[in-house]
Structure formats: structure tokens, C-alpha cells
Amino acid sequence: MRAVAVAFAALARAFQEGMDTPLPPQVPVRGFPVLTQAVSGTLRHVDITAHDIPAHGATRPLPVAELALRITGLKKSDDDSEARARSAEATAFLSYTDVSNTLGLEISQGGRPGQVRAVVLVPLGKEVAVTTTVTAASGNRIAVGPVGHLPARRRGAGRHR
Numbered sequence: 001m002r003a004v005a006v007a008f009a010a011l012a013r014a015f016q017e018g019m020d021t022p023l024p025p026q027v028p029v030r031g032f033p034v035l036t037q038a039v040s041g042t043l044r045h046v047d048i049t050a051h052d053i054p055a056h057g058a059t060r061p062l063p064v065a066e067l068a069l070r071i072t073g074l075k076k077s078d079d080d081s082e083a084r085a086r087s088a089e090a091t092a093f094l095s096y097t098d099v100s101n102t103l104g105l106e107i108s109q110g111g112r113p114g115q116v117r118a119v120v121l122v123p124l125g126k127e128v129a130v131t132t133t134v135t136a137a138s139g140n141r142i143a144v145g146p147v148g149h150l151p152a153r154r155r156g157a158g159r160h161r
Contacts, residue, residue, distance in 0.1 A: 011027055011046075011083075012024040012027045012048075015027075015048060015050065016050075019050060020053070021050050021051065021052060021054075022052055023052070025048045025051075025067075026047075026048070027047070027048050028046075041075060041076045042074065042075040042076075043073075043074040043075075044072065045070070045072055046071040046072075047068070047069065048068075048069040048071065050067045051067075052065065055098075062102050063098045064092050065093045065094060065098065066092070066093040067091070068092075068093075069088060069090045070088070073085055073086025073087065105119065110132075111131065114133050114134060115131055115132065115134075116133075117129055117131050130148065132146065132147045132148070133145065
């Protein structure tokens with residue numbers, strides 16, 4: 001069983017180095033018997049959960065607060081230099097603060113599930129709050145729309161300290 005633990009630790013370390021995370025991810029393997037799967041070189045189900053993945057240029061413009069991966073059929077190469085999966089599904093969680101900082105807008109949770117709110121500064125020192133829905137779209141994209149808005153207000157007006 002020690003060999004299995006070493007293999008999972010190596011998988012976590014490789015992920016940590018590749019994604020530049022401050023801590024290694026959690027890598028539980030599901031399915032029985034795990035030892036038999038490890039010896040065969042193919043793991044049926046692997047879950048990887050990583051936190052605090054930093055932004056990295058154009059390839060990763062936003063930090064990711066949490067990334068949850070569900071991998072099936074993970075098979076290592078004969079020389080152990082790489083592994084390929086039959087399929088993988090990922091869910092990324094982005095923080096409102098990180099999205100706000102990246103876009104230069106104040107982004108927060110909207111009034112309904114799947115909705116976000118943004119405060120936009122418009123000419124003459126007014127702010128407009130807009131709301132929209134955000135959903136998953138095909139091709140690993142997100143879909144935004146339709147947009148609604150609240151009345152404009154003078155910057156700083158109506159705020160409580």
C-alpha cells in the first residue's frame with residue numbers, strides 16, 4: 001500500500017508544480033481495489049481538488065479559488081513520464097474579489113441564483129448597477145445575458161460607512 005501512497009503523492013506534487021499552487025491538492029482515488037488498479041497502471045476514478053491556483057498570463061487570466069477535477073481511466077505511460085485520462089470533468093470556482101480585480105469593476109452576487117451584479121462608473125460621476133445571469137455554455141465557455149440595470153446614482157451617494 002506504501003507504493004500506492006507514493007504514486008498519489010507524486011501525482012499531487014506534479015499537479016502542484018504544474019499549476020503553481022501553494023499547497024498540494026487533495027487526491028483521493030475511488031474504486032476497489034486501489035492497489036490492483038495502481039499495479040495495472042490505470043486508475044478508474046481519481047478526484048483532484050486544488051485551492052488558490054494563481055493567475056498566469058493569457059493562459060490563465062484569473063486566479064482560481066478552487067478547482068475540482070473528476071478523472072476517469074487515468075493511464076500512465078510505459079516510461080512513467082506522463083498520464084492520459086479517458087475523460088475528465090472540471091469545476092472551477094472564482095471569487096467575486098478576483099473577478100472584480102481582473103475586470104476593474106465591482107462584481108458581487110446578484111439577487112437570484114446564477115445572477116451577478118456589477119457596478120459601472122459612467123460619465124458625470126454616476127454609477128450604474130447592472131445584473132445578468134451567468135451560465136455554463138458548450139465548448140468550456142460561459143454565457144452572459146440578458147442584462148438589466150438599476151437607476152444611476154452619483155458616486156458615493158447613498159453609501160453608509
